[in-house]
Amino acid sequence: MAEWLYEEGIGEARAALIEHGKLVEAMIEREDGGVRAGAFVQGRLVRTIIPRRRGIVRLDGGEEVLIEPIPPKVAEGALVIVEIFRESIAEEGRPKLAKGRVALPGSKVQPAPSLLQRLYATGTPVTPCPAHEEDRLEAHGWGELMEEAQSGEVGTEAASLRLFLTPAMILIDVDGSLPPAQLGPKGAKLAAQAIRRMGLTGSIGIDLPTMNNKDERAIAAAQIDKHLPLPFERTAVNGFGFIQIIRRRERANLIEVLRADPVATAALALLRRAERHGQGGPATLTAAPAIVDRLRRDAEWIARLARRRGGAIALQSDDALAISAGHVA
Template sequence: MAEWLYEEGIGEARAALVDHGRILEALIEREGPQVRAGALASGRLTHTVIPRKRGIARLDSGEEILIEPIPPKVAEGAQVLIEIVREAIPEEGRAKLAKGRIAPPGSKAHPGPSLLQRLHATGKVVIPCPAHEEDRLEAHGWGELMEEAMRGEVGTEAASLRIFLTPAMVLIDVDGSLPPAQLGPKGSKLAALAIRRMGLSGSIGIDLPTMNNKDERLIAATQVDKNLPLLFERTAVNGFGFIQIVRRRERASIMEVLRANPVLTAALALLRRAERHEGAASGAGAVTLAAAPAVTGLLHRNRDWLARLERRRGGAVALKEDASLAISAGYVA
């Protein structure tokens, strides 16, 4: 039976739905002030973009929210309670604002559910994974999945995916050495599994090889239905091998989280390795984190992370700046 592995890391929480040694879904929730999906938050409608249809509100926290629609009796400057339906999404060039709607009268403000609360709400078993125990996430391929998400590449020579994030949609290009009649179904299955595993959502286009007949295209489309849990909508595979999928979009995908700030991603991964470095199980261990200047600089600016690491390890933590290292090449000594 599938179960959740949950790790309360420093700077971020991590979770993976695993079954028979495989990661089916992966989730990351980073610390920060951004409002979560499902929250009811107080704010003020600052200006109208399209009358009665779209506007911008500023929460009491200072975060700006896109509002759709705007009730007729709500004017600019009005204090409003907002239901958050989508969190802010990082995009190249500019971030996509969180999205909300005016809450019904009588609603009360409350925060959105945390990652751990969302896991418990699924009804599946949740297994905590503290750093002093075996690395269950890594045993199921966590590191490999993170590398795939950063590269946007999945698969083998026989069937592979290249995944591209764009402001309009996620595009998945299927390639490989298999004949088109075999590559189509294989590629659509691989894409469906990657969509679930990385939490890709919104509009997603999959470019399969051109297949000769309708039956081949139907087999490829069926692989999506078998391997991607509801809810989603999809088109048929057209004559050019293209299929479009639409999934509800509430949060950033793993790819978006990791790529939004590569320095932050590298720093948090280094902290994770430091927690599990030899000696952590016995509670003893001063360690040195060696990393590129951008990474050590970020860690210097977040001394609370280092303090938490020291408490968890029971030893002092030092930083070593090494300009010869790539951003992702930090190590623990």
């Protein structure tokens, strides 16, 4: 039986899909204020990039959205309602703007569904996981998945993956000590499972070992079909062991969420530990100066932690700690 585990954390909500006792999908939704996929928001067309095809809308909240196409009667300066179908995504050098289209006439401004609403919409049972109960996310490997997403390394010496994010596509390099005829299917299975667990979307390239014949390559490709749920499109495995997968892109994947702001990621992980530490009451959070500065800047996070624990929260800096090495006492 499958179920979603849902955790309403401080600064972010977390969800994990559990099937047959294994964590097969994970999602994090940060409270970053950005416009969400599925929202209908009002803004003004401020720039035309390609006449009638592409332009920039500045939303009432200040965020800019790329729209395609531009309806014939919409000119620069016009107020429009935009339907968002891809959220903004942090990329090194030049972040991708959110993307949308001018909504149909009669559409009204409305927020996007929350992570919890999207979970309920799947029809799979949702189990809330409050901090005072057993840490079911961690029991199913949440911490290990976070490490994999941050490091980009998955697997063992026999078969492993290295994941690289580029502006053009996500590249997954398969390596290991197994013979190519075994490593190909094993690597394809690991890659498909990682794609699902981390919510990797868009264009994804998997570099499998070079296999001797078409039958071996077909066996490897079949592992993708078996372990990666539809919808997606893929090529065949070519003679060099390369296969490309396309999945619809609506929001940042788990790797992008965690890497976009490493200090925020470490601060939120520390708050998660603090929520679950001991039996509640006052607590002291000791962390690297960058983490303490971030927590002080987002004072509402600390206020929420104090309310949930039922006691005052103190912050203490320690220059000797790495950003991920904070602790609670």
